[in-house]
Amino acid sequence: MSADDALARILAGVPALPAVDVQLLDALGLVLAEEISADRDVPPFRNSAMDGYAVRGDDVATAPTRLRVVGEVAAGGFPDRAIGKGEALRIMTGAPMPEGADTVVRVEDTDNASDVVTITAPTPKGISVRQAGEDLRAGETILGTGTVLRPAEIGLLASVGRARVRVRKRPRVAVFSTGDEIADLDAPLGKGQIRDSNRYTLASAIRAMGAEPWVRGIVPDSPDALHAALREAMAADAIVTSGGVSVGDHDHLKPVLSELGTIDFWAIAIRPGRPLAFGALKDGERRVPIFGLPGNTVSALLTFEIFVRPALLRMQGREHVSRPRTTARLLEPIEKIPSLRFFARGIHDAGAGTVRLTGPQGSGILRSMSLANCLIDLPAGRDRYEAGESVDVILTEQPEPR
Numbered sequence: 001m002s003a004d005d006a007l008a009r010i011l012a013g014v015p016a017l018p019a020v021d022v023q024l025l026d027a028l029g030l031v032l033a034e035e036i037s038a039d040r041d042v043p044p045f046r047n048s049a050m051d052g053y054a055v056r057g058d059d060v061a062t063a064p065t066r067l068r069v070v071g072e073v074a075a076g077g078f079p080d081r082a083i084g085k086g087e088a089l090r091i092m093t094g095a096p097m098p099e100g101a102d103t104v105v106r107v108e109d110t111d112n113a114s115d116v117v118t119i120t121a122p123t124p125k126g127i128s129v130r131q132a133g134e135d136l137r138a139g140e141t142i143l144g145t146g147t148v149l150r151p152a153e154i155g156l157l158a159s160v161g162r163a164r165v166r167v168r169k170r171p172r173v174a175v176f177s178t179g180d181e182i183a184d185l186d187a188p189l190g191k192g193q194i195r196d197s198n199r200y201t202l203a204s205a206i207r208a209m210g211a212e213p214w215v216r217g218i219v220p221d222s223p224d225a226l227h228a229a230l231r232e233a234m235a236a237d238a239i240v241t242s243g244g245v246s247v248g249d250h251d252h253l254k255p256v257l258s259e260l261g262t263i264d265f266w267a268i269a270i271r272p273g274r275p276l277a278f279g280a281l282k283d284g285e286r287r288v289p290i291f292g293l294p295g296n297t298v299s300a301l302l303t304f305e306i307f308v309r310p311a312l313l314r315m316q317g318r319e320h321v322s323r324p325r326t327t328a329r330l331l332e333p334i335e336k337i338p339s340l341r342f343f344a345r346g347i348h349d350a351g352a353g354t355v356r357l358t359g360p361q362g363s364g365i366l367r368s369m370s371l372a373n374c375l376i377d378l379p380a381g382r383d384r385y386e387a388g389e390s391v392d393v394i395l396t397e398q399p400e401p402r
Contacts, residue, residue, distance in 0.1 A: 057125025
């Protein structure tokens with residue numbers, strides 16, 4: 001199966017998460033599930049964009065000129081009188097403009113006097129005044145359903161008084177490793193055992209893409225242990241496991257998974273990461289997607305990037321689930337298996353328009369991912385790419401388009 005076909009089946013097979021109400025700051029990075037309109041003009045009144053003096057523009061068209069200072073207003077206050085010809089009101093940034101004034105002279109263009117101020121530079125009429133409704137108009141739709149909420153959108157929601165907002169749920173993702181050869185970080189290593197880096201790598205990848213990792217334990221190679229772990233993990237919105245999906249490994253996995261739901265074991269025509277399992281467990285009316293990733297550490301993280309990350313984004317209501325791409329000039333030759341699509345770990349230099357390998361590309365060399373800022377996407381059909389060729393690059397340090 002091709003990677004594109006596998007991803008299409010996965011995206012079509014994951015359920016959309018429900019809409020929930022959350023506190024405003026908890027909505028960062030989530031997808032809006034309602035339309036938002038401004039409840040009032042923003043700003044609600046004319047105000048000064050500078051510290052200075054509120055004046056009539058006709059009085060400061062030429063300089064120098066002297067104006068009588070008739071008061072002062074700060075942000076949070078309100079002017080108690082209008083401004084007439086030859087008058088000025090000392091004003092702070094954000095303070096409401098007095099009637100009669102249409103211009104603010106910045107303090108740097110005055111002698112900063114408190115009784116009679118000298119304007120030292122001509123000031124264009126209307127400058128440094130923010131109009132009521134300049135940002136938002138009352139009743140105007142400011143954010144639509146499906147908007148991904150960044151800091152700017154959170155600020156807009158605060159501007160219209162939304163302490164809570166309706167969004168697509170943030171996925172809670174159970175993650176565990178399988179295998180008798182895996183030991184936890186602080187456990188002594190027995191003969192033939194290795195430390196479990198996958199669980200921490202994948203949990204970090206889950207958190208980095210905006211979901212909530214629910215880190216479980218290491219599941220031994222036994223049907224009963226797997227059954228119990230999956231039963232518990234079904235309380236999550238999705239499940240990610242690593243190990244036990246290679247050819248010959250899943251003889252005891254398939255019956256357990258089939259009892260709890262549906263599962264397919266695929267051989268994807270890619271390197272690294274050829275084995276992949278995908279299905280859904282049944283929890284009453286809920287379907288909980290499960291992703292079985294390879295046990296090799298690079299393969300696990302790369303298949304998460306290519307298949308699981310887009311699926312979790314789609315579950316949150318994201319329309320665009322693919323990282324940005326570019327093309328770059330290859331600095332060194334790369335050999336590959338002709339029948340497989342190869343995702344090489346690379347270092348992309350955007351300024352030079354070049355890309356090179358991080359070093360050795362074995363599926364157990366996690367440092368190849370640590371050094372990388374991209375994946376070099378080399379399609380099936382060839383066994384070698386030469387230095388100087390233009391290749392496709394997936395920019396793994398840049399977020400998906402909104």
